[in-house]
Amino acid sequence: MVAPRTSSLVEDSAEVEILYSDLEKLKNLTKRIQGSMNRLETSGNAVAEAIGPIYGNTQRLQVMNSNVDRMLEAIDRIREPLDQRNREERIIRSGPRKTGLTDYIASLDRTTQALGDLKHSNLRSNQQAIGELNALIRLGTSQLEDVFKDILLDDVRPVEPLHYVTKALPFPAIPQEKSSRLRLINTHISASVATMSQSDVRDTPTARIYADIRGEYMAKSLRNSAVATVSTARKTTADAIYRQGTNGIGTYAQAMEGLFVAEYGNICPVFARDEWGRVYNFTCQSSLTEFSKTLRELNTHIKNNLMTDCFLGYEVMDIVSNLSISVESRTGELKRTIADCVQPIRETSKASLPKLLEDTRSRVQSLVALPIDGGSIPVTADIMTRLQTMTSYLAPLSSLMTSLGDGGWSTAPSSSSSTSLPSLRSFDVGADGKQLFEHYAIDTLDTLLSNLESKARALLKSRQLQGVFIANNVAIIERMIRNSDLGDLLGGAVIKLESWRKKSVSMYNEAWREPSTYLLDVQYTNRGGRPHSGGGSIDSAAVVKGLASKDKEAIKEKFKNFNMSFDDLVAKHKSFKMEREVRVMLAREIQAFIEPLYGRFWDRYHEIDKGKGKYVKYDKKELGSVLSGLA
Template sequence: MVAPRKAALAEESAEVEVLFANMEKLKGLTKRIQGSLNRLETSGKNVQDAIGPIYGNTQKLQTTNSNIDRIIEAIDRIREPLDQRNREERIIRAGPRKVPLQDYMASLDRTTQALADLRRSNLRSNQQAVAELSTLLKTGTKQLEEIFREILQEDARTVEPLHYITKQLPFPTLAEDRLSRLRLISAHVSASFAQMSQTDVRETPTERIYAEIRGDYLTKSLSNLAAASVTTARKTTADAIYRQGTNAIGTYAQGIEGIYLAEYDNLCPIFSREEWAKVYPSTCQSSLNEFTKTLRELNTHIQKNLMTDCFLGYEIIEIVSTLSIRLETKTGELKRPIADSLKPIRETCKASLPKLLEDTRSRVQTLIALPMDGGPVSLTNDTMTKLQTMTGYLSPLSSIMTSLGDGGWSTSSASTSSTSIPTIKSFDVGADGRQLFAHYASDMLETLLSNLEIKSRTLLKGRGLQGVFLSNNVAIVDRMIRSSELQALLGSYAPKLELWRKKATATYLEPWREPSAYLLDVQYTNRSGRPHSGGATTTDSAQIVKGLSSKDKDAIKEKLKNFNTSFEELLSRHKSYKLEREVRSQLARDVQNVIEPLYGRFWDRYHEIDKGKGKYIKYDKSQLASTLAGLG
């Protein structure tokens, strides 16, 4: 047992010795490794000290290279516009006549874009390029403008509007291919111009060129109609009342409407919708100025001949107002300038209404003589002719009278402003318009008849002659009302006219009271022989005459003599009067109604006073009736 244990211990002891020996070797190895690390560290420091400057220089070189690359890129960017300018300059300098239009405008588009990019970059170094590109773009745009002008001038030959109006043909417009080219050019010029101007401009070059060329075309085409409107206003007879439609203003307005609408159809495809409201009025402005000038000349003519040619003013108001409304409806433009051109004539026409009344009054008052046969004065016919003529202008008169106010025409202060633009409603001749005219016409007739009555009392001797004169003038008024549109308009005046007729008749009948008075006698109702009331009675003339005293018989004979003298004198006067047809028959009936019943009764009672000798009784009842009937 002891021997094996010793053997095991000896073995373990040997292993320990081996481990100690290995540990000693490891320590030595560790020392050698530490020495190597120390040497390596020293060598690394030496290497770092040697390589450090080289690495720093390498980084600086890389930064420098990067900066150089960036500088080269910047130089390329700076040179790019110059290179592009050179490329586009060759095309633009060649001009749109040598380069296809599409290519030319594409070059302009690229130039416009390049210029916009340069301006956005805001580099000081690009300022020269900006200036050069701007000059190049301006040159190209100018050349396009010239092409735009040439295309427009190809179709700028004036036309004769009367040809299209009389044949009811549409006014000519630009061809579709030209509209397409003009639209393309206008769009490019507007874009280039906006880039060059850098400000908010009111008018582009193409807008200005279009307005200039087409405006001149409109003005020259309408010039003949403008001249005709002035020429046809000239009077051949000083006192002749203007007849509706004889002035060329209606044709002028038709020409304006037709050619303006055609021009609107031209410009709409060329310009954008935002530009229409600028280009259209600008294009029409020159011809509108000529139209305004023409209206001023016509207004001067109307003012010089106001009493006869105010009707031309009414016609112009209606025609021109309708024109402005129609153009505004179809284009949305021109209503204001056309309405403004009408203002002077509207003012003149407003003044004409009170002046027509005053003229009627003045012409009666300045009469130094009236017809001695009781005939009517020409003034009555003239006045009625004017009122009849007015019925053809109820639309403009309605507007004018509305602005004056009901009855405002009777005072000189009735001149309210008419600067407002007429509307369709103001030209609607409804109940109000007709009523206003009826009031005005009534005032005119009252002015005429009342002044004629006053004048007749001054210049005519005898109530009978005065009554005939007034009756004749009333008859003409009534006749001319019934034979025209006035009948439908002056229904409210009929009662007043009937009063004038009755007044004239009563005035005429005043002298007939004298013979009528001779046919009146006194009857005593308390004496025998009194006729019974009620049923028919038979008058016994012989019995009545027999019952008269000598004094009564002499009185009856004197009455008969006086009656015959007065009656025959009035008959003679009546036959000397100049009576209108209806007045003659009317007055004859009135006289017959007054004289015949009285004479018949008187004759029944006293015809036996001269025993049929005819010394006192010159007319029997049938003879008197026949004589009175002959008055008609």
């Protein structure tokens, strides 16, 4: 057992020796490594001292390189609009017709955006580029304006409005495809102008172009209507009263309304909402200027023929008022502008009302003779024709009379309201308007009849003839009122005319008082029996027998004088020229007045000549027949 243990120790001892040998080698290696580290550290320090300045320079170079890169990037950004300008310039200078409208406008948009970017950069170095881009945009805008103009010029052949008015056709409109192109061009030109301008620009080039071209188109289209309006106002008969609708102003107004409304429909698809009114007013200005000129010419004509053509003035007022209201309701524009055009005619028409009254007075007073048969005079029918004609113009007359005030037509109208625009209410013929017209008509009738009476007293000596004359003229007035629209308007005139009728009857009956006086006798109630008061028969023979010879002679004389006066008045009555209703009226009045008196007188005294007819020419039946024949 000893031998194996010894060998094991020997092996372990050998291994320990080997370990000590390896440990010694490790120590020697560590020393060498330590020496190498010391030498390396010394070398590193030397290298660090040598490389330190080089590292600092490298960092500065890195910063400088970064700055250079950023500067190059800034230069690229600055050069980008210039490079873009070069690209867009080729497109813009080639023109929209060659490039195509859509691509051309897209290029113009990019150029406009580039200009905006340059302006926001505020770099002094960009000022030249800004100027060049501005010039390029102006060129592009100018070329677009030419295209805009050419599109509009394709549809500006003047039309004949009468064709569309008479056939109730809508006036031609710009086709939708062209409207779309016009809108596209206008939008981009407006944007370009806003970008280039330093202030708010409201009047764009496209708006001016549109207003000029389309405005001239409308003015030329309406020119024939304007000429026709003036030519149809010329009179062929100097004293002929204007007849409603014979002047061309109605067709002219219809043509204007049709063209104006159609043009508003053309403008809306092309321009922005806030531009509609401004462009529309500019476009219609030429036509309105010509319209105003035409109305001034009509006004001159009306002034020169006021008594006959004042009705044309009323018609023009009515038509233009309706035109302004209609256009305003369909477009929201031009009401005041259109209404202002008729202001001169309105003032002339206002002045016509007192002048018509004065003309009524002067026409009667200028008469040098009246009909010797008591017939009516043409002046009366003329004045009534005027009033009848006025009923066709109640709306404008209501406006004029309202501005004058009730009874204001008795004096010259004030010019203080010459610039005032009548309200819508003043054109509404309500109760007030009809009442004012009634008052004016009654004043006219009163002026006519009072002057006729004055002239009759001066020129007709017989009160009977004067009465017939007044009654005839009253009858003409009543008939013309009854057979026209005046009947519904002049209810208040009935009382006035009734007073004149009674006056005429009273004047006529003055002549019949003479024969009536011969039918009056004196009866003495204290002599004999009480005279019969009626109800029983009278014994004429007994009455006559009871008369003294002197009284009998007096009764005979009364019958003779009555017969002479009665026959004379009957002959005169039949010689007078009377309107049918006047003759019937006066005959009835005479019969009601004379017949009862004669009947009573005849009943008492017809036996004075014992039926021989020497003194008693008419019995009661015969006299009644004669009186009935007066009608």
